Amino acid sequence: MADAGERAGARVLLLVNAASGQGLDDATRAHLRERTPDRLRGTELVVIDEPEFARLRERARTELERGAAAVVVSGGDGMVSLGVDLVAGTPVPLGILPTGSGNDCARAAGIPVARRRWREALDRLLRALEHPDAYVRRVDALRVRCGGRERWVANSVNFGFDAVVNARANELRLPGTLRYLAAIVQETGRFEAREFALRLDDGPEERLATTLVCAANGGSIGGGVRIAPGADLADGRVEVVTVAALPKIGFLALFPTAMLGLHVHLPQVRIRRAVRLAVTGPAELPVFADGEPIGAGGFELEVVPGAWRLLHG
Numbered sequence: 058m059a060d061a062g063e064r065a066g067a068r069v070l071l072l073v074n075a076a077s078g079q080g081l082d083d084a085t086r087a088h089l090r091e092r093t094p095d096r097l098r099g100t101e102l103v104v105i106d107e108p109e110f111a112r113l114r115e116r117a118r119t120e121l122e123r124g125a126a127a128v129v130v131s132g133g134d135g136m137v138s139l140g141v142d143l144v145a146g147t148p149v150p151l152g153i154l155p156t157g158s159g160n161d162c163a164r165a166a167g168i169p170v171a172r173r174r175w176r177e178a179l180d181r182l183l184r185a186l187e188h189p190d191a192y193v194r195r196v197d198a199l200r201v202r203c204g205g206r207e208r209w210v211a212n213s214v215n216f217g218f219d220a221v222v223n224a225r226a227n228e229l230r231l232p233g234t235l236r237y238l239a240a241i242v243q244e245t246g247r248f249e250a251r252e253f254a255l256r257l258d259d260g261p262e263e264r265l266a267t268t269l270v271c272a273a274n275g276g277s278i279g280g281g282v283r284i285a286p287g288a289d290l291a292d293g294r295v296e297v298v299t300v301a302a303l304p305k306i307g308f309l310a311l312f313p314t315a316m317l318g319l320h321v322h323l324p325q326v327r328i329r330r331a332v333r334l335a336v337t338g339p340a341e342l343p344v345f346a347d348g349e350p351i352g353a354g355g356f357e358l359e360v361v362p363g364a365w366r367l368l369h370g
Contacts, residue, residue: 067126133157138347152368162212165275181370195363204352217269237279250302257331286318301325
């Protein structure tokens, strides 16, 4: 059987969110024109470079329906989430070029940031596509129901203080983790523990006063905050992190401590593993998934083992 790079008429979709500042410049476009025929031996590379995320998703779905040997996304966790939502449950592999501000899903998958070596990283993915049996592996995804919609999530679902921080961080023009830490400082003192109801797998419903609930498929959020250092993208489980009430100084220390994975020793932090999770909380609190808002008031999820195929260079 011919591999992905040799199939007649095979197509690779390259998705770029131009609004994120990672649009294709003239040099990169020229590089693609010059190098792609050698790398893919005649396979068509379809570049979808859109500033509007909704339009990018729409065009990508349309192109994927026409057939593709692989999808490659350039950007941060939001772009990875888009890619996983496109390919989960299909045989089409997804390649990741981590050029965003957070890159937590790529970090969990062991993929180095590619901001300054964008073209070299793309070349490696295209070469890997010639040998998919060696460079493709199965990865879990979270099937999440929130806000009246079901979607696939790659890295994490955040509800409570961490989601409020994420919303604030999205408004700040600061790099990576610094933006997240600045948002923590701004929101600390405004947020108090609230009552949440959780059900893990087939266990009883638990009611507890907590500041946040994070369902982590990968180990970090916020560009390197190691909220669940034991998480594994391919173990069939999600790490459920809850944090009880903390004084203001405790909030300020929690996330910097979590960057080293040391928060797990705090008595207010509890981490459990589950396949299914249902959470309800205050209706006004936002729910974020992979750094993007998806609803409010609660969510349900299920881990689907091996839901998508990761192409690595």
